[in-house]
Amino acid sequence: MPELPEAEFGRRMAAEAAVGRQIVAVRCQPDPIVFCGRAPEDIERALLQRTVVAACRRGKYIWFELDRGPHPVFHFGMTGAFRVRGVDPLKLASHGKQVDDAWPPRFEKIGMAFDDGGELVMTNARRLGRIRLVERPLSEPPLVDLGFDPLTDMPSLPAFRGLVAGRTAVLKSLLLDQRFSAGVGNWIADEVLYQAGIDPRRRVSSLDTGELKRLHARLRGVVRQAVAVDARKDRFPRSWLFHYRWGKGADARDHGGSPIEFVEIGGRTTAWVPARQR
Numbered sequence: 001m002p003e004l005p006e007a008e009f010g011r012r013m014a015a016e017a018a019v020g021r022q023i024v025a026v027r028c029q030p031d032p033i034v035f036c037g038r039a040p041e042d043i044e045r046a047l048l049q050r051t052v053v054a055a056c057r058r059g060k061y062i063w064f065e066l067d068r069g070p071h072p073v074f075h076f077g078m079t080g081a082f083r084v085r086g087v088d089p090l091k092l093a094s095h096g097k098q099v100d101d102a103w104p105p106r107f108e109k110i111g112m113a114f115d116d117g118g119e120l121v122m123t124n125a126r127r128l129g130r131i132r133l134v135e136r137p138l139s140e141p142p143l144v145d146l147g148f149d150p151l152t153d154m155p156s157l158p159a160f161r162g163l164v165a166g167r168t169a170v171l172k173s174l175l176l177d178q179r180f181s182a183g184v185g186n187w188i189a190d191e192v193l194y195q196a197g198i199d200p201r202r203r204v205s206s207l208d209t210g211e212l213k214r215l216h217a218r219l220r221g222v223v224r225q226a227v228a229v230d231a232r233k234d235r236f237p238r239s240w241l242f243h244y245r246w247g248k249g250a251d252a253r254d255h256g257g258s259p260i261e262f263v264e265i266g267g268r269t270t271a272w273v274p275a276r277q278r
Contacts, residue, residue, distance in 0.1 A: 002076040004151060004183030005226035007060045009090050010074075010082040012230070014062065014120060015055035017084045021114035022051045027104075033127050034109050046070050046133050047112065056137070059146045059182025063137045070133040073143070077128030080109075083121045090231055146182035150223040160216045164204050171207075171215075172200035173266040181219070187242055188226075190271045192218045194241040194254075199277045200270050201263070245271035 002010070026047050028040035035043060047066075054065040062082075063073040074080075083089055083105050104111055107125040114120075122131065134140050148155055148163075155163060167174060174180055175189040184192075193200045196214040198207070207215065229235035236242050239255045248269065252260040258275040 001078050001185055002060065002080065003185035003188050004059060004149070004223055005188075005231035006081075006090060007057055007062060007076065007183065008151065008227050009231045010076065011055050011057040011062045013082050013084055013087065014064070017118050017120045018052040018064065018112070018114060019055055020052065021116055021118065022049060023047050023112050024049070024115050025111075025113035027108070027111035029109050031109060031127065034124055034129055034131055036130055036132050038133060043072075043110065043131070043133065047072060052114075058138075058143055058149050058152070059178060060185070061143055061146070063134070063143075065137075069135045071135070071137055073130075073132045073134050073137055074122060075130045075142075076122075077124060077126065077130065079107075079126045080122060080124040080129035083123060085119050146178055147180040149182050150184065150219050151227055154220045154223075157213060157216050161212055164207075164212065167204040169204055170200075170265060171198065171202050171204055172268075172270055174204055175219075176266060176268065183223075184219070186268050186270075187245065188222060190245060191222050191241050193277060194271075194273060195222065197276055197278060199274075200265060200272050241271060241273070 026044040028035070028043045030040055050066040050068060052064050053067055056063050056065060061073055061075050063071055065071055081089060085103055104121055105123050107123040108121050109124045109129070110131060111119060111121045122129070137143050163180070164174070171193065172189055175184050175192065176186070190200070192215065195218040196211070198211055198215060226236065233242065241254055241260070244252055244254050244260060248262045254260055254273050258273050260271050260273055263270050263272070
């Protein structure tokens with residue numbers, strides 16, 4: 001599933017293709033689920049002839065600031081992505097090796113053409129993504145309900161301690177709560193806890209001062225490292241759990257050869273290494 005680094009890659013791709021350009025044509029596939037009940041003609045009417053002033057992101061949400069509202073807000077869901085003609089798409093670890101070179105690409109939900117001849121498409125194979133029209137993105141749901149973004153507004157260590165003070169939730173579940181840390185998904189949460197050396201099943205209230213410091217540092221560090229390489233999985237450090245966690249194999253081992261175990265926490269499969277996470 002696209003998480004913060006993948007969404008940031010999508011934002012950068014969209015900024016390159018769209019910012020400063022006028023939308024001169026819009027294609028919308030009829031899909032009341034993805035478009036949250038809005039008809040294609042509503043979306044087309046709102047976007048046509050509008051100029052994209054900025055491409056913004058918070059957590060897993062991306063939105064375009066237009067020269068006049070409403071503004072489109074995009075969420076990729078499980079399999080969504082932006083595509084730009086002539087630019088290689090970002091491949092998720094769960095997508096296998098198949099590459100779709102067709103244009104427009106399969107599973108297109110919306111396509112926008114710009115006055116410079118460029119084109120941006122959002123695909124969504126499993127229809128779990130969402131495209132909304134919002135008048136004030138940061139002041140309305142869903143963005144107003146999000147917690148801090150670990151890339152753009154990671155709290156200081158004292159502020160982070162304040163945010164977790166008094167909480168009793170299971171640690172993995174807290175990291176996945178978008179009201180706490182916007183953009184953190186399953187693989188990031190597992191990676192952070194692996195690198196911090198903390199058992200994902202522990203309660204937040206059980207962490208000592210040193211563990212909280214490691215958690216804070218690795219949450220910031222993992223996100224920044226992944227973003228710095230444009231979320232390209234082959235450029236993640238080989239020591240990361242990310243490379244060894246897929247498939248839930250019974251003989252899965254981390255970079256150092258320690259067994260990886262898989263448990264369900266909060267309805268999500270969690271990969272962790274008991275030999276190094278306490």
